Amino acid sequence: MQAGDGRPSYDELAALVVEQARVIGELRAENDRLRVENERLSGRVAELERRLGRNSGNSSLPPSADTFTRPEKKPGGQSRRRRGGQPGSAGGGLAMVDRPDTVDDHLPESCTGCGAGPGLADSTGYERRQVWDIPLVTVTVTEHRAHRCRCACGTTTRAAMPATVAGSPTSYGPNLRALAAYLLVFQHIPVERTAQLITDLTGANVSTGWVSGVLGQAAEAVADSLKLIRALLTLGHVLHADETTTRIGSGRRWLHVACTERLTLLGLGPRSREGANALGVLPEFRGVVVHDSLALYDGYPDARHQLCGAHLIRELTAAAEDHPDERWPLQVRWALAELSRPRRPPSRGWLTLRRNGRWSTWSPSTTGWRSGCRCIRVPRAVNRARPATCWSACATAALTCCASPTFRAWCPSPITPASARCGRSRPR
Template identity: 35%
Template sequence: MNLNSINITEIVEQTKTQLQEDKTLSPALKMSIELILVVVVMLASKLGLNSQNSSIPPSKDINRTKPTREKSEKSAGGQKGRVGKTLTQTETPDEVQVILVDRDFLPKGHYREVGFQKRQVIDIDISKVVTEYQAQILENEQGKRFVGEFPQGVNGPIQYGVGVKAHAVYLSQYQLLPYNRIEEYFSDQLGIPISAGSLFNFNEQAAALVKSSGAEGIIKAALQSPHQTLHVDETGINIGGKRRWLHGASTTWWTYFYPHEKRGKIAMDEAGILPHFTGVLCHDHWKPYYQYTQCQHALCNAHHIRELERAWEQDGMQWAKDMQTLLKEMNKAQIDNPDLDKGAKQKYREQYQKILLQGDAKCPPPDKSSRV
């Protein structure tokens, strides 16, 4: 373990050797010094930790520096072979404007129309639409009145439509905009005044609709499919001023969040996904996840990268640096070419296993037979 170019591990080992060789010290004093050495090692190991080499979240790493982005060899713009998003003309435009030739500038002669050259412009119209419903009132000879029936959901003299509500929920729950920003958007861009209380109510209504529609069950069933890798994590959140834990489970297409007052297995069981999952569970090596023995376990390489960084920075482990480099290289290769051939995959596996053997040699597991 190195700290500011000082080899803490070496100094501690030298001190331990001196303690063993010095016969003038009492056993009690030796034990006290050894205890102090343990405390020194524990404190020193924490001094060099940050969000880049440990599980410390970036939000709590006050001294973190933004990593410099490596200069890419690729040219600016779209890359060769990528799937483009080129606009294509539609056969059913919303509006057609015919542009006639100004015949005043044509040479004299007779002309006949032979067709049109088409160009289309895709644009958006940001505006509010007010629909007024007028229910007819009829009165019979006895003076009894009958009023036409308003559409379902039209209950008051003035109200927000489903389009406004859906758009507000989208901005709040998917784009994650704060309520005050959404208020400004509706007021400035659409001329529609909406309060934070109304936005909150829209979210409540949407949540009730999702619950009643059975969508939650569909999402859970999709996440429980055994033929996939399920990514799970948990993070602290604040609900009504109280500390809670937000448990997340996701695949490429599905995501499920579950807030709970507890962080461990009790909450995970109540979420109702992991107890029934038999595929590959990818997580951050937190022990409660291993209590689900019916599935296979894979560990998050983002966490591995940070732990390997610490092993290299503080302990000088070359194998850790090599493994970090290899993991980044494999990740880049997979992004650049999702269909890696068998030869390339086998080459990476061999390199991976070779570095693991080097790590085992440098950092052997503890001798279980020596435990009391």
């Protein structure tokens, strides 16, 4: 009911207030829903941008996966040296030899004065040039005949075939088999292309089935060597373990590796602890194993574990790119790179201190590592497939929080100040 002056009545105003309250409630609920959806989409966009920005310089991706972004190359300083070989360098040009394999003498066809044909005895000097080349490679067929000989005593004795000759009437020799194994294993040439390459170069019309069978023969030949390599790796003090992908046919397979500076053992297997165990090294290894903190390596408690420095550098690079306002990634990365260099004798910037009756050497890189690790702060918004791998590892090595003034003068990046941001708890 309306009042006499045309204004709405109390009941109409009350109904309007109730309706407006309902609409406001719906709008607030819609606003809350949109805010949550916006946060979710913003996080997803940030994660996609983070993944899109990954390359071989800030992640474990190989250089062949640098499709959209490539690692930034720092501009090098202006060098005063000219391009090319420098004065005093040994050089890598093709030098002449004193004793060539063959010599071809070229004489003039006729004398330009009288027209007579000169001989080699008439030579008064020569100009020499050497050509390095390979002989024409072509397959040769060798027939082996094992004779039966009858002695004067009446006994007939038969000669044995060489061990390198197969039991079939015809076969390919050891040199051709070695070439096929080299092209397959070392050069990673597919089976079909290996067969075509051997046919084109040597004239031997080998089949893809024969090329595939060479791998099994080669594996039998190096079986004892593999046992020795496996034993030496197991007894070593430091071992690097890793895994990567390779293509076999149209499928992708995982390739596990255990290696040192001089020995390398590769093996196909699933990306699991069973695949790593198939190499026969890690289950019995008792030294220091260096890896990329993949979960499968946690199943070897008898070994001492160390995170790969190259992976830490890439993780710190990614942290610096994801959080440009944070200073600790640059500080820890610089300190880690300095600590990875060969140990230098005490010099400028090094101090020898006496603690608890023992002398110890102090360096700015050690202080930078410790102080940077204790200042680690990972925002809660970070959404990573492997949460805080390098940050947790760095924090366990931290001993102090404050960066000294001496280190500020050495470090090329700003130092994270000791403040409330430098929490002493483990990173989130």
